[in-house]
């Protein structure tokens with residue numbers, strides 16, 4: 087199972103917030119103080135930081151991860167997708183993210199105490215728009231990981247189930263490929279160690295008996 091990520095964003099002076107949303111992590115995560123992305127019709131490059139309500143609102147780390155956004159039971163209420171959607175999730179703190187722009191006039195009494203710009207609960211970058219992400223971020227989030235065990239996969243790895251509309255990356259072991267799946271664990275032989283120790287004792291070999299609560303009298307240490 088892919089690693090789950092749930093995000094809830096409060097309604098604050100930064101943004102209206104967002105009901106709890108669930109995502110599955112599909113790549114390693116990039117984290118930084120801010121990230122520059124193109125915004126608006128002109129694709130203006132703007133700096134974006136994470137935002138927290140701590141101390142009345144302040145910047146915090148921003149994270150980028152390739153993710154599968156899972157639909158809510160009531161997408162009409164939650165605003166999430168109606169079917170699982172894969173893209174790049176950009177998220178910040180409990181107040182979302184803040185896109186910094188000197189061109190934005192603050193709203194008096196709402197965000198005139200914050201740096202000029204506008205807030206969003208999260209930013210979602212479609213797969214087609216991956217080129218919007220800076221190269222150092224792409225380096226991290228375009229690395230596929232196995233959805234079964236989280237192992238980092240080669241960038242040339244091919245996903246499974248593409249023909250049925252899913253793109254699922256799995257390592258060979260989790261996919262049950264050439265190496266085959268892990269064998270089912272057999273019944274545990276609790277006496278295996280006892281039998282082995284007894285056989286060694288019979289051969290006169292040294293045996294560590296400390297775990298058995300007995301003393302080896304042969305060494306002459308006993309009374």
Ligand SMILES: [Zn+2]
Nearest residue numbers: 232235257260
């Ligand atoms: Zn795996």
